[in-house]
Amino acid sequence: xxxxxxxxxxxxxxxxxxxxxxxxxxxxxxxxxxxxxxxxxxxxxxxxxxxxxxxxxxxxxxxxxxxxxxxxxxxxxxxxxxxxxxxxxxxxxxxxxxxxxxxxxxxxxxxxxxxxxxxxxxxxxxxxxxxxxxxxxxxxxxxxxxxxxxxxxxxxxxxxxxxxxxxxxxxxxxxxxxxxxxxxxxxxxxxxxxxxxxxxxxxxxxxxxxxxxxxxxxxxxxxxxxxxxxxxxxxxxxxxxxxxxxxxxxxxxxxxxxxxxxxxxxxxxxxxxxxxxxxxxxxxxxxxxxxxxxxxxxxxxxxxxxxxxxxxxxxxxxxxxxxxxxxxxxxxxxxxxxxxxxxxxxxxxxxxxxxxxxxxxxxxxxxxxxxxxxxxxxxxxxxxxxxxxxxx
Amino acid sequence: xxxxxxxxxxxxxxxxxxxxxxxxxxxxxxxxxxxxxxxxxxxxxxxxxxxxxxxxxxxxxxxxxxxxxxxxxxxxxxxxxxxxxxxxxxxxxxxxxxxxxxxxxxxxxxxxxxxxxxxxxxxxxxxxxxxxxxxxxxxxxxxxxxxxxxxxxxxxxxxxxxxxxxxxxxxxxxxxxxxxxxxxxxxxxxxxxxxxxxxxxxxxxxxxxxxxxxxxxxxxxxxxxxxxxxxxxxxxxxxxxxxxxxxxxxxxxxxxxxxxxxxxxxxxxxxxxxxxxxxxxxxxxxxxxxxxxxxxxxxxxxxxxxxxxxxxxxxxxxxxxxxxxxxxxxxxxxxxxxxxxxxxxxxxxxxxxxxxxxxxxxxxxxxxxxxxxxxxxxxxxxxxxxxxxxxxxxxxxxxxxxxxxxxxxxxxxxxxxxxxxxxxxx
Numbered sequence: 001x002x003x004x005x006x007x008x009x010x011x012x013x014x015x016x017x018x019x020x021x022x023x024x025x026x027x028x029x030x031x032x033x034x035x036x037x038x039x040x041x042x043x044x045x046x047x048x049x050x051x052x053x054x055x056x057x058x059x060x061x062x063x064x065x066x067x068x069x070x071x072x073x074x075x076x077x078x079x080x081x082x083x084x085x086x087x088x089x090x091x092x093x094x095x096x097x098x099x100x101x102x103x104x105x106x107x108x109x110x111x112x113x114x115x116x117x118x119x120x121x122x123x124x125x126x127x128x129x130x131x132x133x134x135x136x137x138x139x140x141x142x143x144x145x146x147x148x149x150x151x152x153x154x155x156x157x158x159x160x161x162x163x164x165x166x167x168x169x170x171x172x173x174x175x176x177x178x179x180x181x182x183x184x185x186x187x188x189x190x191x192x193x194x195x196x197x198x199x200x201x202x203x204x205x206x207x208x209x210x211x212x213x214x215x216x217x218x219x220x221x222x223x224x225x226x227x228x229x230x231x232x233x234x235x236x237x238x239x240x241x242x243x244x245x246x247x248x249x250x251x252x253x254x255x256x257x258x259x260x261x262x263x264x265x266x267x268x269x270x271x272x273x274x275x276x277x278x279x280x281x282x283x284x285x286x287x288x289x290x291x292x293x294x295x296x297x298x299x300x301x302x303x304x305x306x307x308x309x310x311x312x313x314x315x316x317x318x319x320x321x322x323x324x325x326x327x328x329x330x331x332x333x334x335x336x337x338x339x340x341x342x343x344x345x346x347x348x349x350x351x352x353x354x355x356x357x358x359x360x361x362x363x364x365x366x367x368x369x370x371x372x373x374x375x376x377x378x379x380x381x382x383x384x385x386x387x388x389x390x391x392x
Numbered sequence: 393x394x395x396x397x398x399x400x401x402x403x404x405x406x407x408x409x410x411x412x413x414x415x416x417x418x419x420x421x422x423x424x425x426x427x428x429x430x431x432x433x434x435x436x437x438x439x440x441x442x443x444x445x446x447x448x449x450x451x452x453x454x455x456x457x458x459x460x461x462x463x464x465x466x467x468x469x470x471x472x473x474x475x476x477x478x479x480x481x482x483x484x485x486x487x488x489x490x491x492x493x494x495x496x497x498x499x500x501x502x503x504x505x506x507x508x509x510x511x512x513x514x515x516x517x518x519x520x521x522x523x524x525x526x527x528x529x530x531x532x533x534x535x536x537x538x539x540x541x542x543x544x545x546x547x548x549x550x551x552x553x554x555x556x557x558x559x560x561x562x563x564x565x566x567x568x569x570x571x572x573x574x575x576x577x578x579x580x581x582x583x584x585x586x587x588x589x590x591x592x593x594x595x596x597x598x599x600x601x602x603x604x605x606x607x608x609x610x611x612x613x614x615x616x617x618x619x620x621x622x623x624x625x626x627x628x629x630x631x632x633x634x635x636x637x638x639x640x641x642x643x644x645x646x647x648x649x650x651x652x653x654x655x656x657x658x659x660x661x662x663x664x665x666x667x668x669x670x671x672x673x674x675x676x677x678x679x680x681x682x683x684x685x686x687x688x689x690x691x692x693x694x695x696x697x698x699x700x701x702x703x704x705x706x707x708x709x710x711x712x713x714x715x716x717x718x719x720x721x722x723x724x725x726x727x728x729x730x731x732x733x734x735x736x737x738x739x740x741x742x743x744x745x746x747x748x749x750x751x752x753x754x755x756x757x758x759x760x761x762x763x764x765x766x767x768x769x770x771x772x773x774x775x776x777x778x779x780x781x782x783x784x785x786x787x788x789x790x791x792x793x794x795x796x797x798x799x800x801x802x803x804x805x806x807x808x809x810x811x812x813x814x815x816x817x818x
Contacts, residue, residue: 130528130587170787180790183526183587187732188786195779202772203447313598316591323588355606355620362599365592372584372592381585 014058018066021054025073029080044081048074072370099227101344106228106236107302109333109340111136111294111311113239115318116325116332117246118290122168123327124250125283126263126384127175130186132291133315134193135164139292140299141197144210144306153215156300157293164292165285167193172284176277179388190315198308210305217301235297242290246329259283263382266389276389291315320368327382339364429737429744433751436784440777444769454769454777461763462754463499479632492636499763501636501643505713507753509534511650512705513731514749515657516572516698518740520586522661523694524674529575529590531728532597533568533699537706538725539601540567542717543611545625545710556629561649561707568703569696571597576695580688586695594728601722621718631712646708651746653701658742660697670694702728730756733782736789755781 028048030036055070115132122129129135139160146159167189174185205211219231250256258279261269266276298314299306317339324338325331346360441451459465466488475486492498513530520527541564548556571593578584604611606620613621636642661667672680673690681687705727710717734752738744757763759774 128587130591174787174790178791180787181526183528184732184736184786185790187528187729188783188790190783191729191733191779191786192783195776195781195783198776199443199447199773199780202770202776313595316595319588320592354608355603355612356608358599358603358606361602362596365595365599369578369589369592369596372588373578373582 014063015066017054018058018063018070021051021058021070022066022073024048024051024054025070025075025077027051028074028077029084032081032084044078044085048078048081050074051077101341101348102228103232104344104348105337105341106232107340108343109336110233110236110239110301111297111314112318112321112336112339113243113333114235114294114297115291115315116321116336117242117329118287118294119319119322120246120287120325120327120329120332121250121259121283121290122287123322123385124263124382125259125280126266126382126387126389127172127280127284128182128186128386129168129171129284129287130183130319131167131171131189131193131315132287132318133311133313134186134190135167135288135291136295136298136311136315136318137193137197137309138167139164139295140310141201141295141306143292143296144214144299145200145204147215147300148211151215153217153300156215157217157296160292160296160300161289164288164290164295166288168285168288168291169281171288172281175284175388176280179390182386182388194309197306201306201308205306209307210299212305214300214304216304217297233297233301235293235301238293243329243333250329260382262389263384266384266387270389270391276391280389291318294318317364320364323381324364324368324371335364338367429739429748432737432785432788435788436781439784440781443780444777447773449769449773454774457765457768458755458758458774460496460758461499461760461765462503462758463496463501463763464503464754466496466500469496490635492640492642498636498640499757502641502760502763503750503754503757504643504647505641505753506756507749508646508650508712509705509709509727510730510734510749510753511746512653512701512708513728514734514738514745515653515731515742516568516700516702516705516728517731517735518738518745519657519661519670519701520572520694520698521735521740522667522674523670523690524677525576525579525586525691525694525698527572527575527590527695527698528587528732529572529593529728530698530702530731531726532590532594533571533702534706534728534731535594535597535601535722535725536567536571536699537564537703538710538714538717538721539597539604539611539706540564540703541707541710542622542625545629545715546623549626549628551628553628556626557631557711560625560629560711561704564707564710565700565704568706569700571703572699573692573696576692579695580691598722601717602719605717605719605722619718620720622716624716625711629711630715631708641713644708644712646712649704649708650749653704654742654746657701657745666693702731705731730782733785733789737785752782 024047028044028051031043031047051074052071055067055072055074058067058070115136118135119129119132141160142163143156143160145156147153147156150156150159170192171182171185171189174180174188175182217234219233220237221231223230248256250259258269258274262274262276262279269279270276294314295311298310303310318336321332321335321339324335325333342360342363346357349357349360437455441455444451444454469489470487471489473486473489474483475490476483488497490497492501513534516530516533517527541560544560544563545556548559551559572590575584575586575589575593578589579586603609605622606612607617609620611622613619613623615623630638631644631646633642633644634647659667661671669680669685669690670693672683672685673687673694677687680690709727714721730752734745734748737751738746738748755778759771759778761771761775764771764774
């Protein structure tokens with residue numbers, strides 16, 4: 001320790017440089033959008049290069065992760081900045097309507113939040129849940145079916161949750177008692193949900209699709225909260241509640257301790273008398289029900305109809321959010337917001353950018369790939385995730 | 393507190409995901425043989441039949457119609473016919489009527505056409521499995537093959553026929569290999585779990601393809617800017633047709649490439665040093681490492697070879713019968729995902745993968761809108777029935793551990809290291 005040359009106190013530490021680099025990278029993009037709207041392409045390049053430089057400085061001094069983060073932020077800042085300086089100013093004003101973007105982000109983040117928090121419970125208990133996509137789809141279809149048959153959105157939500165829980169129960173039996181490979185079983189759940197929902201959708205509704213007067217989950221109108229938060233759907237508010245409840249359950253209650261312990265070291269948990277199988281069953285079924293609520297939000301909350309394979313990979317984005325958020329509720333929620341924002345941007349940018357905005361849809365997957373590659377903050381799954389437990 | 397089944401993988405795979413794949417596989421190879429895959433398929437079809445029955449259709453007639461839609465009934469109609477030897481003018485005597493104006497023969501060509509890529513995407517999953525890796529990214533690797541295949545096939549217009557085809561197929565296969573190798577590289581260097589990375593790569597390929605061929609995308613059709621579709625590939629890049637009318641999706645020589653893939657798979661795994669190392673890593677990475685085998689190198693190679701198979705499948709589909717690639721093709725294709733079911737049902741062996749691919753090829757063709765008799769069963773329902781059957785096959789592939797336990801208990805056979813069946817496993 002004494003060998004390290006002392007540094008004058010007025011110089012920033014390596015970590016501060018790296019964080020500054022990340023901020024600069026964001027700044028590179030921010031400069032080019034309203035209200036600043038720098039039109040010269042040199043600004044984002046200059047600022048972005050500073051960010052990259054800071055990143056390299058940090059990496060070469062041992063702070064690899066924040067440093068690489070700064071480099072990535074700089075590159076992304078330059079790329080986005082250049083793109084937006086090429087777009088015309090009026091288009092940009094039209095796209096970047098912050099309040100619309102924010103509420104759209106919340107809309108797209110909500111199904112992801114439900115599914116991601118569900119997936120987090122399952123993985124925390126040691127069962128990898130690749131079937132989130134299928135469970136969401138089941139929730140979307142059976143939610144719509146229940147809402148239609150009982151003419152009530154509440155019962156629709158219940159039907160959706162029960163269906164998602166049912167699919168999750170199949171996954172749980174396979175993964176826990178039969179000790180099947182959890183990836184195989186999860187993939188099977190995805191196929192099964194796709195087949196079952198498609199089959200019954202066509203059998204029951206046929207060509208016409210779900211009826212137009214499907215009962216919808218209502219919006220919560222609180223004018224005092226302003227444009228963005230004043231008219232959010234009930235499910236969006238519920239997702240905030242769920243987030244806090246999940247955090248408290250997982251980290252502040254004995255239940256959460258049990259879930260985490262069977263996911264980290266099932267043998268130890270078994271030794272102290274925790275039912276490994278019971279806890280895992282409960283966590284997996286809960287994850288299916290939550291994912292299904294996310295799916296039901298899509299069908300009877302947001303769109304008001306069901307179509308075949310309507311989740312279109314959102315279950316996998318939710319899985320990505322679990323990983324990106326490092327298996328923590330707030331992390332998963334932040335990731336869901338980020339990924340929701342990229343979906344929202346993709347739709348908002350369709351006007352000025354045309355087809356290229358589709359690339360924003362790929363952003364969650366690219367970011368997660370980078371995250372699991374360990375470049376920006378290594379992701380560490382629960383120790384026993386994916387491993388069946390054998391009682392002795 | 394010795395628990396060989398779960399303790400060894402705990403050391404072997406620090407990431408802790410599904411480490412038992414290879415051990416489970418070794419278990420399958422020792423016991424059960426061909427019985428469990430057949431039982432798996434039969435039970436899956438039976439349960440599909442129950443769904444058909446419960447929704448007011450006749451399962452027997454439905455399955456009969458699907459079987460006829462697959463064209464496999466063609467083999468039942470024997471007679472005194474002749475066959476045209478491809479690429480020559482001679483005709484020789486043949487037991488079956490090969491005229492594709494007949495429905496059964498045409499349907500059979502379509503079944504074989506679907507079987508071709510399924511064999512290769514099945515191999516893509518199976519090869520990685522033999523190295524202890526779960527390649528769930530066959531779909532992304534297949535898509536990369538189609539994207540590169542359609543790019544090369546529609547450019548380089550002045551190349552000769554054979555060079556162009558070989559060039560396009562090679563590039564398509566390499567694109568798939570690259571896509572697979574990314575996952576292998578991340579697994580080998582930072583230990584990122586291949587299931588997660590390949591899922592992400594699947595969706596990156598999906599959206600990448602949607603961008604490339606979408607309206608005003610870089611590879612969108614140069615003549616008609618209104619349709620989100622690629623340029624057509626040139627005639628010189630098309631695979632020669634073998635059986636049927638080339639304008640109506642004839643069976644092409646790609647089927648031989650796929651069968652060649654099966655043989656190559658067998659030879660690589662069982663007759664080469666590379667295959668030996670791959671299987672050694674698959675059985676036990678720690679022991680392999682101790683024996684001087686580079687686990688990292690084999691992870692990357694196995695994923696690259698897996699991707700090579702899937703990319704080749706994509707290239708063959710483009711050059712063989714699709715001839716162009718649209719955004720919709722990219723988004724609805726699921727050949728790579730079905731490859732997972734093919735590989736698992738086929739027990740990751742060459743013969744098994746070939747047979748399972750034929751089964752699923754027949755199922756997909758038999759339930760397609762064009763082949764299935766709509767009087768008997770609505771094809772839109774049948775497509776979803778096929779999905780359900782695939783899902784049930786996958787589920788029972790997992791559950792056949794149970795079947796094996798029963799099998800084992802009945803024969804009073806204790807496999808070394810195999811855990812006792814848990815109490816209450818129904």
